[in-house]
Amino acid sequence: MTQVTIIHNPRCSKSRQTLALLEEQGCNITVVEYLKQPLSNLEISDILKKLAISPRELMRTKEDEYKQLGLAAVEDDSLLIQAMVDTPKLLERPIVLANDKAAIGRPPENVLSIL
Known part of the structure; x- marks a missing residue:
């Protein structure tokens, strides 16, 4: 049975x-609700x-917070990572971690490649 972690928002379809x-795949799943348990700088860097x-590719650039924080003008990757730590809503979801790999579940079938 594959051990997986999903960075999850239950309100997201x-x-x-x-x-x-x-x-359905029979995985042993650890669910991390990142809005309740924000990821650390190190965890985001690892992902x-x-x-x-x-x-920037891991950010939800259409969120109001992205615009309000002026992140489109930020070039420093460490500042973008810190913005995701400070404002978890900016993090793209879902992210699945398995077998020392990661995949974004958009579409959900994307994650099958790392199982």
């Missing part, structure tokens, strides 16, 4: 669909390495 897909993407 894609996140719920991804969780259901993992359950970025596993995804091989930039911090």
Whole structure:
């Protein structure tokens, strides 16, 4: 049975669909509700390495907070990561971690490649 962690928002339909897909696959799932348990700078940095993407690619750039914080003009990756730590709503979801890899569940089937 594959051990997986899902960075989850239960109010998000894609996140719920991804969780259901993992359950269908018979995975042993740890659910992290990141709005209640914000990720640390180190955890986000680790996810970025596993995804091989930039911090901005992991951000929800259409959120009001992104615009209010003026993040479109920020070039420093460490500041973008800190913004996701300070404002978890900016983090794209769901993120699934398994087998020392990561995948974003948009669409949910994306996560099957790391199981």
